[in-house]
Amino acid sequence: MVVLSTILAFLPLIQVALCASIQLGRTGWTATADSFNPGNEPAKALDGDATTFWHSAYAGTVDPLPNVITIDMKASFIVSGVSITPRQDDSSNGNIGQHTIELSTDGTNWGATIANGRYVASGTWADDGSEKVAQFRATARYFRLNALSEAGNRGNWSSAAEVNMISTVAPTYTAPSPSKGLWQNTVDFPIVPAAAAMLPNGKVLLWSSFALDNFGGTSGFTQTAIYDPATGVVTPRTVTNTQHDMFCPGISATFDGRIVVTGGDNAAKTSIYDYSSDAWIPGPDMKIARGYQSTAIASDGRIFNIGGSWSGGNGGKNGEIWNPSTNTWSLLQNALVAPMLTADRAGVYRADNHGWLFGWKNGSIFQAGPSKAMNWYSTSGAGGTTGAGLRSDDGDAMNGNAIMFDAVAGKILTAGGATNYQTDDARTNAYVITIGAPNSTPSVTKTASMSFARGFANGIVLPDGTVFVTGGQSHVEPFTDTTAALTPELYNPSTGAWTQLNPMSIPRTYHSVGLLLPDATVLNGGGGLCGNCGTNHWDAEIFVPPYLLNADGSRRSRPSITSVASTVALGKTLGITTGGAVARFALVRLGTSTHTVDTDQRRVPLTASGSGTSWSVVVPGDAGVVVPGYWYLFAIDGAGTPSLGKVIRVTPS
Structure with a gap:
């Protein structure tokens, strides 16, 4: 069992204020490797010359993977990440794919097991020549990269032109208190994940757009990856057979665990992922082309869909519904989008985006926001729309969060958001909505506000009924990390209070994702997806909530x-x-x-x-x-x- 002193040696957290990242000077550093080819010694990864590179043995006897390169920085530093430059010649041989990263203060003790934080980062990098960055925060003298696979499966070898350690300069440092939870490790992805779904087999499905790190156009394919938390393995795949760029979609999980993805860049398309066969299946086109819509599964298994003027034309994005039995979409002409529009300064293009939808009793759908007006939608016949009043004194809360933390009692927490989609200040407001019979007016109670204003955050309900809200920014602006909220908060419905938790290392703003994992930890990842914007985050961090930690930082004994x-x-x-x-x-x-x-x-x-x-x-x-x-x-x-x-x-x- 790992005690707090061990965790602190590897994961001291840095205060958010006034941080700046720098590359550490490498004078005097040494590199060793378990395998190298003459002329491609490990020291080549430290020589400042991108035309030279370390390469594991490739002539004569080829050493089996994994290949390991270890760097001694000769002194301990607060490090916040590592950058790996792949070889920059005409060959891609040795590009590192699956990997793990370990740190040590003494070159002997490298931690415990992956479940308790041995690897500060793990995952899979894309098979290209771009710089690879793994972010984390730790105190270390020694760095070790375990190359587990060659990204293009060209051979059992590994290479790197340059390895640079990144440090964060800050006025003060604080160690993590177990009472505030722990950011355990970083998972590196070969894509910038803008969407994710938890699968019944315990794995996580993630995807970006037609490109690994960018969006745009109607290319008809999507870059995806599947992450297995049990093994740390990340497996990429390009999905072409559904002819669907699934960026900016609606997502719902069916009764049988399939993931139904609708609209986005290819705005009329439907794609269905079947976890049992690991297959993507083309679905029927929607009646109305959409992007930035929301979908929700109804109590009869059909999937309701409304809004989405980001693509497929502006306005008129009334409801429709997908029937899994017939695999068809049908219009719900009386399920009207107009009552749920916000007063966004950009007009309907933004006003019908990202509805807060909850499937409820008798096939009804409750819309809690982000408009200040709430509504009930009927999915019977031609559908119907019934106003449900205002969300107390809250305003429009675009890109805020809504989480059903107690479905038996019909209770929904809403938090944050902004009046306008972008270039606006987010709010700290939080409310508890209690819904009852369909078409009735719910009760809305204002609860304590968050400490940090947030838009573009993620809200995740935990097993104990508390709600974890993570990431976002106080001034919402897509593709920026300025004003990022690095300190997550935990809402306790029993007390109505919020508790600040230990800060994350990596901003999670626009295009970030958050999911509860099977071990009751939280995956918080992504952000960016904007090409050369400088704010792409090819990774996720795993948060260990306080309920899994003893006072000394060791893991609690868990019930089973x-x-x-x-x-x-x-x-x-x-x-x-x-x-x-x-x-x-x-x-x-x-x-x-x-x-x-x-x-x-x-x-x-x-x-x-x-x-x-x-x-x-x-x-x-x-x-x-x-x-x-x-x-x-x-x-x-x-x-x-x-x-x-x-x-x-x-x-x-």
């Missing part, structure tokens, strides 16, 4: 679920065997994330009967509350510590 059925029907009893005493159980639906929107995630607290290690819970019987599909089941002990999530499928019957 040792036996539970893999499926359960609505209204039925689920038998659970645990490895010890627990206090309560909760379901959290697997999330999808893009542009601040996650209409899939919601939490259902469960009432348990039993004792010791034998328990039973009754799953609520309303498909509008427990939307069928794939959920994490968590057991939570008396200290509030959650188990690993067991993925179970909730079926309609």
Whole structure:
């Protein structure tokens, strides 16, 4: 078990204020490698000449992967990352793909296991000649790069023209307190992820646009990647068969766990990812071309879609619905977009974007924002629209967050956002909306404000019912990291209070994503996707919430679920065997994330009967509350510590 002193040696956090990044001078540094070819010694990666490079052995006997290069900086530094320049000649041989990065203060102790933070960064880099950057914050003298694969699968070798360490200069430094959580490690991706979805097999699906780091046009293909948190492996793929650039889409997860992606750059298209076959499947074109729309799954399994004037023409983006049984889209002529428009200065192009949608009882859809006006949508027949009043004294809150943290009670937290999509100040406002019968007026209670104004943030409900809000910026401006909020906050519904947590290393603003992982940690990644803009973030950080840490920083002993059925029907009893005493159980639906929107995630607290290690819970019987599909089941002990999530499928019957 890793104690706090070990964690602090590798992950001292740096105060946000007045930070500046510099490359460390490399005079006197030495490099060693487990393999090199004569003329391509590891010292070539430190010589300041991009025309020379370290290369593992390629003549005669080729050493098997992994290849390892280690650098001794001769003194300890506060480092905030590393940049790797691939070879710059006419060959790509040796471009590093899958990798892990370790740091040490003494050259002997490199940490514990990946689950406890051995690797400050891991993942896969793209197969090109651009500079690769892995960001993190740590104190170290020694750097070690483990090259696990060649990016183009051209051979069992590795190369690097230059290795530079980056340091962050700041007036003060603070060590992480376990009571404030811990940013564990960075995951490097071969794309800048602007959208993500949690899959029932425990992996994360991510994608950008037609390019790895940019968007634009209607190219008909998308760069994707799948990250496996259990192994750290990231696998890239270019999706061409659906003829769909899936940048700026709507996303929903079906009852059977498929991910339905609609619109965006190819604004009429639908693409469906089937995790069970690892296949992308073309879906039918929508009736209305859209981009920046939101979709939500209804209680009958159909997917509701509204808004989206970013692409496919401006205005008139009324509702339509996809039927999985017939694989068809149908217009809902009376599900009107006009009542949910904001008063954005850019007009309808921005005013119908990123709706806060929640599938609810009897096929209804509740729209909580971002407009200050709330609405109910009917999905029956030709659809219908019923006003649900104003969100208290809140204004339009474009690019804010809305999270259903207690579906049984119909409770939704909203936080942040701005009156206009961009070039505007975000707000700290937060409200709790309680919805009841469809078409009724919900109650709205103003709760404590966040400490930091945020737009472009991500909100994630945790197993214990608290809500983690991370990233964003106080003055919303796409493709910038200025005014970034690096300090996340945790909302406690029991007290109505927000708690500031330990700051992240990497800004997460426009185009960032956030998801709850199966081990009850949070993935927060992406931001940018703007070509040579300088604010592309090809990575994610993993946050360990306070409920997983002891006072000394070691990992808490977690409760465990040792036996539970893999499926359960609505209204039925689920038998659970645990490895010890627990206090309560909760379901959290697997999330999808893009542009601040996650209409899939919601939490259902469960009432348990039993004792010791034998328990039973009754799953609520309303498909509008427990939307069928794939959920994490968590057991939570008396200290509030959650188990690993067991993925179970909730079926309609």
